[in-house]
Amino acid sequence: AALAFLVRPHPVHVPIKGRHVFITGGSSGIGLALARQAAVEGARVSILARGAARLQEARDGIRLATGVEVATFSADVRDADAVAKALEASGPVDVLVCNHGVFSPQELDKQDLEEVRFMVEVNLMGTFHLIKAALPPMKRNVKATGLPASIAIMSSQAGQVGIYGYTAYSASKFALRGLAEALQHELISDNIRVSMIFPPDTETPGYAEEHRRRPDVTNLIAGSSPGMKADDVAKTALDGIKSSRFIIPCNFEGSMLSIATAGLSPQGSYFTALVEVLFAGSMRFLGLIFQWNWFRIIERWHARMKNS
Numbered sequence: 161a162a163l164a165f166l167v168r169p170h171p172v173h174v175p176i177k178g179r180h181v182f183i184t185g186g187s188s189g190i191g192l193a194l195a196r197q198a199a200v201e202g203a204r205v206s207i208l209a210r211g212a213a214r215l216q217e218a219r220d221g222i223r224l225a226t227g228v229e230v231a232t233f234s235a236d237v238r239d240a241d242a243v244a245k246a247l248e249a250s251g252p253v254d255v256l257v258c259n260h261g262v263f264s265p266q267e268l269d270k271q272d273l274e275e276v277r278f279m280v281e282v283n284l285m286g287t288f289h290l291i292k293a294a295l296p297p298m299k300r301n302v303k304a305t306g307l308p309a310s311i312a313i314m315s316s317q318a319g320q321v322g323i324y325g326y327t328a329y330s331a332s333k334f335a336l337r338g339l340a341e342a343l344q345h346e347l348i349s350d351n352i353r354v355s356m357i358f359p360p361d362t363e364t365p366g367y368a369e370e371h372r373r374r375p376d377v378t379n380l381i382a383g384s385s386p387g388m389k390a391d392d393v394a395k396t397a398l399d400g401i402k403s404s405r406f407i408i409p410c411n412f413e414g415s416m417l418s419i420a421t422a423g424l425s426p427q428g429s430y431f432t433a434l435v436e437v438l439f440a441g442s443m444r445f446l447g448l449i450f451q452w453n454w455f456r457i458i459e460r461w462h463a464r465m466k467n468s
């Protein structure tokens with residue numbers, strides 16, 4: 161009962177029908193699935209990415225599948241001015257989904273510093289650029305309509321646990337956690353909710369590309385969490401955003417991982433808060449078992465490399 165009183169912020173329903181949903185990385189993978197599903201649910205959808213050709217293909221594909229015309233904006237999220245211009249042109253956003261992301265897995269010792277900078281610039285700074293540009297009109301729109309708005313950030317399970325091969329990627333995704341938790345404090349009085357989505361490996365063009373170069377150890381560790389289809393991640397993400405959930409896990413392992421890494425994140429659901437409190441200890445214990453297994457994988461892998 162104490163928890164029912166404590167949980168903050170109280171959940172609200174964030175409607176998307178008839179509202180402006182702006183999705184970055186909407187020309188491929190999870191972002192494209194999100195755009196398609198938001199269109200089906202009657203949202204006015206805008207998608208942003210760099211490549212105009214893939215944006216056009218995405219737009220045609222969504223029109224074919226749903227009859228809905230999405231707006232497309234070609235910009236690199238690393239360019240704050242280009243992002244500001246795109247958001248100016250798109251009009252006030254009710255649900256901003258910062259889904260864009262790049263990932264080049266490699267041991268840091270072997271990785272180019274330029275690749276590290278690239279992931280941090282796109283995944284972290286790109287998200288700052290989007291939020292900075294979207295906030296003023298979003299606040300005005302919430303005041304005018306009285307409806308809650310949402311800023312959703314696409315993280316990853318590698319944004320909840322750092323694993324071999326993902327030093328820069330995990331760093332960029334962990335940083336987004338700090339951004340999201342602080343941002344929710346700053347925006348709660350404006351009736352703007354913040355959500356983070358934590359998918360496992362997901363079948364997308366980006367993942368297909370990544371899989372070609374990902375270290376075997378990373379494949380083995382990431383394999384601890386069963387992969388998902390982009391449509392399923394998108395559905396889970398949209399449901400969580402509409403329910404103003406702060407932490408949105410995508411599979412069962414992700415739910416356990418979210419309990420093990422709940423930290424002091426906001427929790428609006430009394431039931432989830434109860435589960436977090438009851439299972440914190442055992443999830444930590446399970447986490448230790450996963451780390452025991454991962455270090456065993458790493459040891460055996462290096463032993464094999466030495467002998468070969």
Ligand SMILES: NC(=O)C1=CN([C@@H]2O[C@H](COP(=O)(O)OP(=O)(O)OC[C@H]3O[C@@H](n4cnc5c(N)ncnc54)[C@H](OP(=O)(O)O)[C@@H]3O)[C@@H](O)[C@H]2O)C=CC1
Nearest residue numbers: 185187188189190209210211237260261316361362364366
């Ligand atoms: N696939 C997976 O296994 C998982 C993915 N994620 C996260 O989900 C998100 C989407 O991943 P996924 O669908 O696989 O990615 P894809 O590589 O399939 O698509 C990435 C999208 O982001 C756009 N994008 C990339 N860089 C920029 C940039 N600098 N500026 C603007 N747009 C950009 C791409 O378009 P363009 O290149 O034309 O700019 C494309 O639309 C990422 O944040 C990723 O970290 C999380 C967990 C698992």
Ligand SMILES: CCCCCCCCCCCCCCCC(=O)[C@@H](N)CO
Nearest residue numbers: 263316317318361382385413416420447
């Ligand atoms: C209580 C303990 C339970 C723990 C079980 C879960 C273990 C998760 C292992 C890490 C998975 C990393 C996936 C990265 C996906 C990704 O982001 C890349 N494909 C690039 O996009």
